[in-house]
Amino acid sequence: MRDAVMQALKTVNDPELHRDLVSLGMIERAEVEGRVAHVKVNLTTPACPLKGKIEGDVRAAVLAVPGIEAVNVTFGAMVRPAAQPALPGVKHVLLVGSGKGGVGKSSVAVNLAASLARDGAQVGLMDADVYGPSVAHMLGQGTAKVTANAERKMQPIEAHGLRFLSMANLSPAGQALVWRGPMLHSAVQQFLKDAAWGELDYLIVDLPPGTGDVQLSLTQTVQVTGAVLVTTPQDVALIDAARALDMFRKASVPVLGVVENMSYFVAPDTGLTYDIFGRGGSRKLGNLPHLGEIPLDTEVRQDADAGLPTVLAHPESPAAQAMRQIARNLAGRISVQAMAHLPEQLPVV
Template identity: 80%
Template sequence: MAHMREAVMAALSTVNDPELHRDLVSLGMIERAEVDAAGVAHVKVNLTTPACPLKGQIESDVREAVQRVPGVQDVAVTFGAVVRAPAQSALPGVKHVVLVGSGKGGVGKSSVAVNIAASLARDGARVGLLDADVYGPSVAHMMGQGAAKVTATADRKMQPLGAHGVTFLSMANLSPAGQALVWRGPMLHSAIQQFVKDAAWGELDYLIVDLPPGTGDVQLSLTQTVQVTGAVIVTTPQDVALIDAARAIDMFRKASVPVLGVVENMSYFVAPDTGVTYDLFGRGGSRRLGEQFPLLGEVPIDIDLRSDADRGLPGVLAHPDSAASLALAHVARTLAGQISVRSLASLPDQLTVV
């Protein structure tokens, strides 16, 4: 049936990845393509991320193309995923480091970071989460591990904690509860280097980093310490937040860190009793930033999202069908797509077919 396989591969070479705009064969995304005695074509596609936002479209396009091959009676499509590292990996074992930042506090940056990490892990990616907000760490509490303590591995590296399919580190798990850290810049820089390079992160597709608000020492230390794939900016719709978000974008530009997209958090509120939508902060202001950078999503105000965070459970897992959780899952998948596009741009033009 070699000729049938060649015909199926030829058909697949006409199917483009909708984000990467190249065909699946030249991208090396076809792991298996064969036709059995009953005329059923079995195709396995390795996506560039398990959180692929356009998986359904790829499946439909593959079925349509292969079904046209003479002798094919049916098409069975299965999926795997291999997250591709850029030409220069971020850290040993870590393919992508993604910074989640904001120009000001109070915009829900940590909540967005936690839910992005949990959503990517739920989709099947290997995900780490670093709480780099040293002065105001909140990730440990949101992950339900506020009282846990970080231990050391046999080779004296920090062992990240785990919850909800995500490995994470936070200063809250290293210092006494309620203790304020009064550190100057050099101490912050040393701590960030230890978090990144002296922790046993293992093999990760994505390391999501929750930054402190603003444009200070921690941001600069991270961009100097590790190869960063890109940054996500979290803002709220009102003008004062957008002005600060623009400053954060400018900081990343000066540090040569690509901005992967903008998340508009607290974008609107839907009254649970009437279903009426209220734009409490003037929804849609982030679209002005989105003229330069992708708008990854608009996340509504949601009481459950807040209460879930307070009890240590990411909303995308606790209430996956809520409007806020669906918006955050869309943010995570769209972000994963943006990362795939940038990874492809850094790789050679021709990839080996599996």
Template identity: 80%
Template sequence: MHEALLAALSTVNDPELHRDLVSLGMIERAELVGGVAQIKVNLTTPACPLKGKIEQDVRSAVLEVAGVEDVAVTFGAMVRPAGQPALNGIKHVVLVGSGKGGVGKSSVAVNLAASLARDGAKVGLLDADVYGPSVAHMLGESQAKVTANAERKMLPLVAHGFKFLSMANLSPAGQALVWRGPMLHSAIQQFLKDADWGELDYLIVDLPPGTGDVQLSLTQTIQVTGAVIVTTPQDVALIDAARAIDMFRKASVPVLGLIENMSYFVAPDTGNVYDLFGRGGSRKLGEQFPLLGEIPLDTDVRKDADAGTPAVLAHPTSAASQALTAVARQLAGQISVRSLASLPDQLTVV
């Protein structure tokens, strides 16, 4: 019966990877117990955007097997690195960048980390905006201080279910850092290699705006899975986003997708939709790169950031939070697709 179940499951494809669950090694358990087929599927990410589709397809296929009266599908997850892990214990490093400031990049990065962690992934967030660190404030941890372990490695702080490091927790509040390129490079090296991040599925890196020294240091220091570009709909932001894309292209960093922030505004009293900055401009750039999502302008996102709780946790049912959650899952899906290239053609089924 085990072989019959596997044969049925081999007809079910992962909708994003376009290969069957068996050859991808995603089936951990397939057995018949009292007429009920017990199927456990290990997804390529706990934030899988198409989990419901996979469950539906598994049920339909397995119910065709003789002797199966019902199907019980359970899920696990095993995030696979794209080739060799970027750093010891860290499977994927994802850069969140923008061509200019003021597009809500840090807010998006914080909510991406919170959403992935809520879905069950092991997540870290590195605030690499050394001159203007804001992540600690958005997480309600601006007064916390980083400590070291017995091996003299920095211990990342923990907030809302994920780890983070920010210069704001290492320097006195309000102190300006007047650093040149070599000092920035040294700081980034320490954040990455002299910190005890432990085991992470994703390390989200909030970059400073623009295309400067920090971006170059990161792309030259470690193997990065890819970058995400945050922009707003107006032309001036899209022009700068195109420059950021060109920088990553020259640094051989794949662009995993675009996120259009402040895409539109829904009036809370009437429900009318207003395109305050235009809308859909990112789709022009999205002809070459996936548009991961359009996030509406929502004052609660700002209020939640000031209160120290990511919007996806404070107001999970709001339109902005749902859009941010969908973006995080689309991003996880894009990472899984990229990881497929490093998988063998046929994996062993447990």
């Protein structure tokens, strides 16, 4: 009867990859005990955005097998690495950028990292905004200091289930860094290659605003899986976001999608929605995938000041729910890209 179950599973497609679960090697186990089938599906990311649909499709397909009366579906996850992994042990390097400051890029980067980690992924966060580092404060680790391990590599600081490095933890508080391009390049190199990141599914890099030296150093130093553009809806932000998009394309970095931050505001007293900055403007950025819209919410600012990502502090809030879905949409996009180079038929365990 197991063979019949496997044949049924060949009719179930991954909704994003458009191939069946068997040929993708996603069926880790398929067993039958009496009239009960036990199926374990290995997802391509712990943050799979369509896990519920896959479970429903598996149940329907297996229940159609004669003699099967119940299906027990469980899940595992294994993030497939990029065709050319960027760093030893790091499967994907993701850049979070914007054309200008003030659009909430760092807040989005921190919450994306925290959300992916909450879903079970191994996540690192690198604060590449050397002149204006804010990640450490947003994670409640502004006074922590980076140490070295036995191999004299920088040891990332751990907070909220992820590992991070920031210049804020290497320089005296409040001290301005007056560095030229070569020094910035050296700092980026050290953060990437002289740090003990360990085994990571995703290393998210919070870029500085603009299209300067740090962006150039990163794209020339490591193989980047892709970039996420963060913008607000108004035209003045979109103009600069378009420049950032052009930079990524010239550097041959795939843009995985755009996030529209501060997209709208829901009045807490009336529940009415106000498009303060003109909602939906980010859809003007070419044919980029739209990862999602985040509402303007005072809790996001309060949580950042308190050093706790909103997706952890207020997981049921509209802003947190939006960022959780954006993180899952992003993970899905990465899976599609990573699986594109695999053969048509993978071995079944």
